[in-house]
Amino acid sequence: MNVIDYADSDMLMISLAGALSRDLRAALARRERATFCVPGGTTPGPVFDLLAAVELDWSRVDIVLSDERWVPEDHPRSNAALVRRRLFQGPASAARLVPFWRPGMEPAEAAEALSAEIAPLLPLDVALLGMGADMHTASLFPGATRLDLALADDAPTVMAMAVPDQPEPRLSLTAPVLRNAFALHLVITGAEKRAALERAQGADPLDAPVAALLDQAIVHWSE
Template sequence: MKFVEYADADMMFLALADVIAGSLENHLFSEETATLVVPGGTTPGPIFDSLSATAHLDWSRINVLLSDERWVPLDSPRSNTKLLKDRLLTGPAAAARYVPLFCDAADPSAGALALGPSVEDVLPITVLVLGMGADMHTASLFPNSPQLAGALDPKAPAVVAVDVPDQPEDRVSLSASVLRGAISTHIVIKGADKRAAVERAQHLDEMAAPIQTVLSSATVHWAES
């Protein structure tokens, strides 16, 4: 694990957007396409804003998808897809190929089966950006999920359905094997509690700390606030 500390969150978001753009641009020098995977939630919004204004990227050759999604209507304020479309897939970045992680299937299990082939088509991930909760979950791989062991299995499908007992919605998530296959991995966190959690996770297994599945190969970007 590489740990990078920033003076404040604004500096972190700008610096990480530059790193992501640089990695994608370098990849496209030798490959026809690149795949960017990003988290939902409120934290990555400023990163999306910076990336969407990065006109020098050939966005038409970049696949963009979420690491996980809540199984809610696309117009819900809880929808990660809505955030992605409002904050990242605008301006020059609107030319990117959006790979959905939500569909009109009846439930997350059926949705995961339907969505898997289009996700597999754009693997491996070129740049993976993840968040992490104070409980050491990442994407929708939660330590208290009944599906965690299956999602961590190296033979798990690309997209898995996840039930999280203390969360209001069921979810779908990229599986651990997909996350581990990323060429470049970045974890972005804020606050003393998240720093303590990522340090604690280094000494735990994946069932107790799902972030551990990518931690050894990741760069962790942290700011106090």
């Protein structure tokens, strides 16, 4: 497991934003369009603020969420809304976001449509993920419905998931899609998540879904 420790969260966010921008530039030099996977949650917000000001050809970047709650974009729990608010500013506003919410569709129907739309954009060029203290990443939660299918090598690109004790269904990129990213970064902060990360190493992904990605990911951590 490749873990980079930072002296503080400010240093982490600045260094991570630099690494992501370098990876995006490398991807744009390699092919016509780059696919950038981003998470929701509060942790990556400062990284998005820094990336938004980076000068690169954002018009050639497709931004795909790692996962989304099944809520419209004007809902306070929408990951898409958070990403638009924090990342789609300044130069980065020229990027294209692939939204997961599809009005008039059920989650499983939307997952099928999204799989067809996102598949041509794969493999992910750059992926940024978070992790919960329960060792979930994206919407791959311990105990989620069909988690075994989402972890399988032949999983579809996007799956609808129901998560215990969560009010909405979720859509998530599956483990093989995330694992096959050219550059995979995992950002965590705090002692509780660092301890969870250590527990996840070598664990059964059904119990610790993030374990399915740790061999490929660069982990960025600060207290």
